[in-house]
Amino acid sequence: MSTLTLKNIVKEFTSGSGASASTTQVIKGVDLEVKDQEFVVFVGPSGCGKSTLMRMIAGLENATSGDILIDGQRINDVGPAERGLAMVFQSYALYPHMTVGENMGFSLKLAGVSKEERAKKVNAAADVLQLGPLLDRKPKALSGGQRQRVAIGRAIVRNPSIFLFDEPLSNLDAALRVQMRIELARLHAELKATMIYVTHDQIEAMTMADKIVVLQGGVVEQIGSPMELYHHPRNRFVAGFIGSPKMNFLDVTVTDVQAEGVTVRLPDDSESLVRVAGQPEAGSAVSVGDRLTMGVRPEHLILDDSGPLGGQVQVIERLGGVTSLYLASPDGSGDGKIGGLKADDQADSGWILIADGDVASRVGDNIRYTFDSARAHLFTSDGLALPSLDRHPLTGLTRQDNSLSSVSAAQATDV
Amino acid sequence: MSTRASGRTVGGLRTLSLQAPAVGLLLMWMLIPLVMTLWFSFQRYNLLMPSVSGFAGVDNYYYLLTDPSLWTAMGNTLLLVGWVLVATVVGGTLLAVLLQQEFFGRGVARLFVIAPFFIMPTVSALVWKNMMMHPVNGIFAWIASLFGLPAIDWFASLPLTSVIIIVTWQWLPFAVLILLTAIQSLDDDQVEAARMDGAGPLAIFFYITLPHLKRAISVVVMIEMIFLLTIFAEIFVTTSGGPGLATTNLAYLIYIRALLDFDVGGASAGGVIAIILANIVAFFLVRTVAKNLEN
Numbered sequence: 001m002s003t004l005t006l007k008n009i010v011k012e013f014t015s016g017s018g019a020s021a022s023t024t025q026v027i028k029g030v031d032l033e034v035k036d037q038e039f040v041v042f043v044g045p046s047g048c049g050k051s052t053l054m055r056m057i058a059g060l061e062n063a064t065s066g067d068i069l070i071d072g073q074r075i076n077d078v079g080p081a082e083r084g085l086a087m088v089f090q091s092y093a094l095y096p097h098m099t100v101g102e103n104m105g106f107s108l109k110l111a112g113v114s115k116e117e118r119a120k121k122v123n124a125a126a127d128v129l130q131l132g133p134l135l136d137r138k139p140k141a142l143s144g145g146q147r148q149r150v151a152i153g154r155a156i157v158r159n160p161s162i163f164l165f166d167e168p169l170s171n172l173d174a175a176l177r178v179q180m181r182i183e184l185a186r187l188h189a190e191l192k193a194t195m196i197y198v199t200h201d202q203i204e205a206m207t208m209a210d211k212i213v214v215l216q217g218g219v220v221e222q223i224g225s226p227m228e229l230y231h232h233p234r235n236r237f238v239a240g241f242i243g244s245p246k247m248n249f250l251d252v253t254v255t256d257v258q259a260e261g262v263t264v265r266l267p268d269d270s271e272s273l274v275r276v277a278g279q280p281e282a283g284s285a286v287s288v289g290d291r292l293t294m295g296v297r298p299e300h301l302i303l304d305d306s307g308p309l310g311g312q313v314q315v316i317e318r319l320g321g322v323t324s325l326y327l328a329s330p331d332g333s334g335d336g337k338i339g340g341l342k343a344d345d346q347a348d349s350g351w352i353l354i355a356d357g358d359v360a361s362r363v364g365d366n367i368r369y370t371f372d373s374a375r376a377h378l379f380t381s382d383g384l385a386l387p388s389l390d391r392h393p394l395t396g397l398t399r400q401d402n403s404l405s406s407v408s409a410a411q412a413t414d415v
Numbered sequence: 416m417s418t419r420a421s422g423r424t425v426g427g428l429r430t431l432s433l434q435a436p437a438v439g440l441l442l443m444w445m446l447i448p449l450v451m452t453l454w455f456s457f458q459r460y461n462l463l464m465p466s467v468s469g470f471a472g473v474d475n476y477y478y479l480l481t482d483p484s485l486w487t488a489m490g491n492t493l494l495l496v497g498w499v500l501v502a503t504v505v506g507g508t509l510l511a512v513l514l515q516q517e518f519f520g521r522g523v524a525r526l527f528v529i530a531p532f533f534i535m536p537t538v539s540a541l542v543w544k545n546m547m548m549h550p551v552n553g554i555f556a557w558i559a560s561l562f563g564l565p566a567i568d569w570f571a572s573l574p575l576t577s578v579i580i581i582v583t584w585q586w587l588p589f590a591v592l593i594l595l596t597a598i599q600s601l602d603d604d605q606v607e608a609a610r611m612d613g614a615g616p617l618a619i620f621f622y623i624t625l626p627h628l629k630r631a632i633s634v635v636v637m638i639e640m641i642f643l644l645t646i647f648a649e650i651f652v653t654t655s656g657g658p659g660l661a662t663t664n665l666a667y668l669i670y671i672r673a674l675l676d677f678d679v680g681g682a683s684a685g686g687v688i689a690i691i692l693a694n695i696v697a698f699f700l701v702r703t704v705a706k707n708l709e710n
Contacts, residue, residue: 060607081613093604097626106622107612158612 002071002084002161002194004034004057009066011052011218026052028218029066034162034196034211039188042198043205044215045241050198051166053215057196058087058164070161081107086155087164090171092147094139094154101126101135104154125156128190129183145176152184156191165197169204181207202242206230210398214238224395231375231392236383239295247295247377248351250309250330254278254290261389262286262378264294267331270308274376276386286380295377298324298352303359307370311351313363323359325367327351449690455683462677475684485685487660488668489692495579495664496643502583503639504632507590511598512624514591525595532588536648543581544570544653574654574661581649586642590635597631598624633704640700644693665689 011027026049034040042050055061057068059080067074075083094103102109104125105118113121126132129149139147148168155163165184169177185208188195199205205212206226214221214229214237221241222234233239239247255271256263262278263271274294278286286292301309311327329351353369361367378386459471479485514525531539547554548569556566569577601624609623647666650656656663656671663671669689673682 058611060610080607080611085611087608087611089604089608091602091604093602093608095605095609095623095626097629106609106614110613110618154608154612 005069006032007067010064012064026218039195039210041205041209042213048215049218050215054198084161086158086160088151088168090167092151104157107158125153129153163195228395236379245298245352247297250294252294266308275389276378293379296371298354300372300375301353304370307368310368313365321357323355325353452683452686456687458680460680475680479684488663488665492664498579499582503586503590507594510591511594515598529588540649540652601627633707637704
């Protein structure tokens with residue numbers, strides 16, 4: 001039973017000394033509420049402050065200002081060991097000179113727990129993670145996945161109120177990562193613990209989280225369930241960050257604002273109605289003639305010979321099941337420049353369209369396509385999204401709804 | 416002639432001829448002095464008595480091994496090596512931990528700690544003898560006088576201890592240098608993980624830092640031992656092996672035999688015994704250290 005509350009957390013680093021000291025704010029006032037047994041994922045580009053935030057929760061770093069509360073108790077001045085948290089490090093941080101068993105029992109040994117008691121708890125944790133046969137080995141004799149499990153086991157042994165994971169899967173290969181993801185989800189269900197997880201991998205975030213916290217530049221951009229972030233991003237950053245490949249963006253002009261939505265003019269002068277609130281009572285008034293940015297996800301573009309948008313195919317990635325077409329932007333800004341496909345500005349200049357695996361297009365073809373206007377997003381010039389008029393039906397979905405354990409639990413209660 | 420997996424031939428006249436200059440030079444460097452020492456150790460060869468010469472059999476060894484001064488010298492050697500090793504390893508570890516902390520002027524402090532290593536042994540021994548430990552002019556005598564205590568005549572009353580202090584002062588920087596480098600390679604995550612596991616500074620030192628330094632400490636012990644077995648300059652400059660034989664180690668004993676008694680035969684026998692002793696020590700030590708390094 002553990003909740004975590006962050007109130008206006010600020011972290012500043014001071015470099016230099018005396019009069020020349022300069023202060024850098026890396027966390028700029030973060031508020032967060034983590035409920036009991038919740039799986040919260042901090043996600044964001046590198047340098048966004050997500051690891052710093054976690055280290056402050058762990059007690060490895062001090063918050064410059066603000067309050068950290070666990071179960072309502074302010075713990076800013078409590079040492080890392082006394083907070084009752086356990087952390088799994090990206091590098092695993094196993095003690096190389098100790099066996100697996102000693103690694104896992106180290107915290108108990110320091111706490112003065114008797115040898116038998118220690119062995120019992122270590123064995124129990126080892127059973128959960130299938131580490132039994134490895135207890136007498138040294139970390140260097142283990143594979144990456146096994147080390148990862150030992151690091152998690154070390155956390156379990158402490159029976160913490162909150163688990164902290166700092167990019168725990170980033171050192172594993174792709175296949176192992178999928179396996180560990182499922183295992184972590186299983187552990188979460190089994191241990192019924194509150195977990196906080198830092199990652200830059202949005203697949204991990206989308207698959208494991210109850211709640212995703214998107215951070216950028218020390219500011220929380222949005223907090224919500226994975227489906228909420230995907231379908232109703234609050235601003236252009238979240239829209240571009242969540243979802244892979246990235247959302248496509250296009251500058252459009254408003255031609256009409258009604259109760260049913262906002263009509264915009266596309267580059268080919270055709271008009272399209274997007275179901276977002278643009279009237280003053282929605283709090284985000286736009287008026288005719290405003291320049292907005294329209295965002296459509298690659299998977300919501302549909303090939304259509306009479307479609308309003310078009311572009312030249314520049315690169316094709318065939319994955320068998322689906323095909324990604326990298327296109328010049330419909331407004332011509334990415335025309336004929338493959339250089340526009342650089343990862344960081346592809347959202348700005350080129351468009352990506354995900355079609356089924358049987359698309360016969362060739363590089364150099366000019367294709368036309370349309371989009372699902374119900375799934376398009378409009379962003380004002382300051383990056384904020386106009387609120388969608390239709391809530392996506394899946395936004396209320398919790399992670400438990402996607403796993404078998406909840407189904408069997410539901411069936412059990414039916415009987 | 417054998418063939419490597421890569422297909423290159425190993426050995427053979429051509430390869431040998433290419434290796435010959437290097438191997439020949441090494442052989443000359445090592446074998447000739449060794450063989451000459453062995454040869455002299457079986458000869459009656461005293462520079463003061465040129466008329467007495469010829470094969471001596473094991474007489475030189477007999478006289479040496481029945482001479483109590485040999486055993487005194489061996490004891491002194493072991494005491495000197497042992498205490499300097501203990502002092503430099505313990506002091507070096509603590510200083511390395513200290514110098515790893517963030518504090519104002521750390522760079523300067525590191526430099527000062529390393530500095531004694533750059534001073535040549537004779538100079539540092541002279542500085543210690545005349546400026547630190549001198550019963551009249553020395554700083555220690557002055558400090559003692561501040562407390563109204565009588566000055567200690569270091570080299571007369573605590574000769575071996577004085578030499579050990581000087582040699583420790585000289586070799587501490589080496590230990591600090593190696594151990595500080597090693598401590599810097601300690602993974603911060605490990606320390607943080609230990610902190611989260613509830614380890615205080617002492618527990619971190621004993622459970623994390625010290626095991627991490629084990630290999631570096633073995634290296635320090637091995638290298639220092641090689642040099643400490645042959646300490647000479649510090650003894651020569653300060654006590655000349657005295658009073659009596661109080662600071663005579665094996666190297667100094669051989670020097671006395673050869674260049675004060677002019678007994679080349681006896682000194683060579685001492686040299687051979689030193690070689691055997693060094694090899695015995697090296698055999699056990701190198702094996703232990705090598706095993707340690709592997710793990």
